[in-house]
Amino acid sequence: QVQLVESGGGLVQPGGSLRLSCAASGFTLDRYGIGWIRQAPGKDREGVSYISSSGGSTDYADSVKGRFTITRDNAKNTVYLQMNSLKPEDTAVYYCAALTYVSRWPPRPVDYDYWGQGTQVTVSS
DSSP: OOOOEEEOHHHHHHHOEEEEEEEEEEOOGGGGGEEEEEEEETTOEEEEEEEEETTTEEEETTTTTTTTHHHHHHHOOTEEEEOOSGGGOOEEEEEEEEESSOSSSOOOOOOEEEEEEOOOEEEOO
């Protein structure tokens, strides 16, 4: 089956860093744009970052710009989200998602075709 698996979440203090990974099975990521989307309880899904299939284009939400970096290693079938200078408001479940065609820029959460199960990121002192 097509599957995306996130890892790397956990508990970190404000100002700390985490690196999330998104690994694909059942398909290769090199034909898909990949986004990281987060959701906190009671809030809508929020697109955090996006990277095109080739890695040539990226997008970041204003709230994370300058702190988060999305990269991909298609040879490893993996996408990463490096999160630095973490803030308590970054606390959420982070999902990796894949889409086949970009119909708008930046993509919205409803545009994605495949989703992982999510990994919890908690930023707290």
